[in-house]
Amino acid sequence: xxxxxxxxxxxxxxxxxxxxxxxxxxxxxxxxxxxxxxxxxxxxxxxxxxxxxxxxxxxxxxxxxxxxxxxxxxxxxxxxxxxxxxxxxxxxxxxxxxxxxxxxxxxxxxxxxxxxxxxxxxxxxxxxxxxxxxxxxxxxxxxxxxxxxxxxxxxxxxxxxxxxxxxxxxxxxxxxxxxxxxxxxxxxxxxxxxxxxxxxxxxxxxxxxxxxxxxxxxxxxxxxxxxxxxxxxxxxxxxxxxxxxxxxxxxxxxxxxxxxxxxxxxxxxxxxxxxxxxxxxxxxxxxxxxxxxxxxxxxxxxxxxxxxxxxxxxxxxxxxxxxxxxxxxxxxxxxxxxxxxxxxxxxxxxxxxxxxxxxxxxxxxxxxxxxxxxxxxxxxxxxxxxxxxxxxxxxxxxxxxxxxxxxxxxxxxxxxxxxxxxxxxxxxxxxxxxxxxxxxxxxxxxxxxxxxxxxx
Numbered sequence: 001x002x003x004x005x006x007x008x009x010x011x012x013x014x015x016x017x018x019x020x021x022x023x024x025x026x027x028x029x030x031x032x033x034x035x036x037x038x039x040x041x042x043x044x045x046x047x048x049x050x051x052x053x054x055x056x057x058x059x060x061x062x063x064x065x066x067x068x069x070x071x072x073x074x075x076x077x078x079x080x081x082x083x084x085x086x087x088x089x090x091x092x093x094x095x096x097x098x099x100x101x102x103x104x105x106x107x108x109x110x111x112x113x114x115x116x117x118x119x120x121x122x123x124x125x126x127x128x129x130x131x132x133x134x135x136x137x138x139x140x141x142x143x144x145x146x147x148x149x150x151x152x153x154x155x156x157x158x159x160x161x162x163x164x165x166x167x168x169x170x171x172x173x174x175x176x177x178x179x180x181x182x183x184x185x186x187x188x189x190x191x192x193x194x195x196x197x198x199x200x201x202x203x204x205x206x207x208x209x210x211x212x213x214x215x216x217x218x219x220x221x222x223x224x225x226x227x228x229x230x231x232x233x234x235x236x237x238x239x240x241x242x243x244x245x246x247x248x249x250x251x252x253x254x255x256x257x258x259x260x261x262x263x264x265x266x267x268x269x270x271x272x273x274x275x276x277x278x279x280x281x282x283x284x285x286x287x288x289x290x291x292x293x294x295x296x297x298x299x300x301x302x303x304x305x306x307x308x309x310x311x312x313x314x315x316x317x318x319x320x321x322x323x324x325x326x327x328x329x330x331x332x333x334x335x336x337x338x339x340x341x342x343x344x345x346x347x348x349x350x351x352x353x354x355x356x357x358x359x360x361x362x363x364x365x366x367x368x369x370x371x372x373x374x375x376x377x378x379x380x381x382x383x384x385x386x387x388x389x390x391x392x393x394x395x396x397x398x399x400x401x402x403x404x405x406x407x408x409x410x411x412x413x414x415x416x417x418x419x420x421x422x423x424x425x426x427x428x429x430x431x432x433x434x435x436x437x438x439x440x441x442x443x444x445x446x447x448x449x450x451x452x453x454x455x456x
Contacts, residue, residue, distance in 0.1 A: 039378065041318040043344045044080050044352040047088050049073060054339035054352035055329045056102035061337035063106030065099035066352050077111050077125070089125050092133055094118060099125075101147040104195075104333070108152030110145040120144065122157050122171070134171055137161045137179055143169070147193045150240070154197025156190035168202050168216070180216050183224050185209055190216075191236045195286065199242025201235035213247050213261070225261050228269050230254060235261070237284045240333060244288025246281035256280065258293050258302070270302050273310050286333035289434035290455050294327035299340055301328065305404050305435015306453065311338070314451070315355065321345040325353060335379055335455035373441045379453035386412070386425040386439060394418045398442040399425065401452065404435065429454050
């Protein structure tokens with residue numbers, strides 16, 4: 001809450017003024033000395049080549065995996081950390097490899113690589129064991145791994161069987177590679193797995209030869225999730241508990257659209273960015289409330305309250321010199337970190353990126369000279385701090401938070417007088433619905449609004 005202090009007792013007015021000035025100076029210096037929590041966009045570079053692509057991120061955002069071009073023009077699986085940079089994970093004896101999935105703690109990486117004979121196989125990498133070949137289905141000739149459970153023990157992907165048909169698989173150390181079947185057609189592919197490895201999602205052909213998004217469990221088998229009116233759909237991501245599935249489906253007009261599926265609500269069209277066109281969802285937060293993907297050549301983030309937002313607009317203050325975020329491929333369980341591919345204008349090439357959406361958040365100046373409003377963290381999960389910085393005394397300050405329907409959900413300041421310095425108001429948002437809100441600062445000289453995103 002906002003705290004105002006006063007001096008009482010035997011202290012005189014002059015001493016009180018002196019003490020208040022000293023207290024305000026201490027507040028400003030103390031907060032200025034805090035470590036920076038700014039939002040950050042990190043371009044991850046390459047392995048010496050012309051491009052890179054990020055496909056997975058650890059729960060704390062410290063490890064990113066993907067694929068990058070090396071100096072010889074070969075694409076290689078990488079594992080990136082801030083301290084070590086981009087590490088080439090090698091191959092299975094050939095020239096190529098690609099990383100697709102990562103465990104929650106960042107210690108297990110999955111993907112595929114080719115061997116000396118040029119055959120590609122699903123891989124599971126750890127620092128201690130290196131690159132492990134997961135083989136293929138009995139009699140098959142190749143495989144690819146796309147995702148891994150939170151603890152790294154369950155791997156899912158696609159492999160050839162003895163009949164030369166591609167099949168979705170689920171792999172464990174004890175059970176090996178399990179064929180998950182189809183929806184009545186010839187082929188299937190698994191793209192995502194729940195945190196505990198019990199729910200697998202992807203796409204499979206039905207008896208009519210149409211590709212359909214599926215959700216698989218050991219007890220229920222492969223469930224057809226339908227479409228948006230067209231004849232095709234693919235599931236690419238799943239929430240931690242397996243209850244929310246995201247992906248892409250074709251509508252009755254033949255357009256491909258990002259979707260979010262639940263048992264109760266079925267397949268929901270998430271729309272697209274202004275101007276129309278296509279959209280695809282690739283990743284989802286642990287609780288299923290935040291979806292990321294690509295639309296109209298721009299990376300997006302979707303929430304139920306805020307709808308689909310262009311990350312290039314939300315985080316324009318982090319993008320310089322014509323850089324752009326093309327596609328968001330994955331999101332951390334808490335919704336804070338987003339990875340994908342964009343154009344880094346500083347290097348003039350497509351590069352993998354890591355976006356930290358929290359920290360000081362979006363920062364804007366109000367209409368009153370010398371008054372600044374900042375939010376931290378952004379998005380917010382449990383609490384958010386509204387930080388006001390006044391260069392000079394400001395009277396009649398109102399601070400209100402509204403939802404997307406314009407309803408005021410909080411008004412921590414109303415007609416308050418602010419002395420010079422930094423002032424903080426903390427709000428508990430644990431009971432708020434996930435989505436986008438507007439934090440509006442009003443003074444006698446004008447007003448400004450800053451978006452606030454709440455995630456679950």
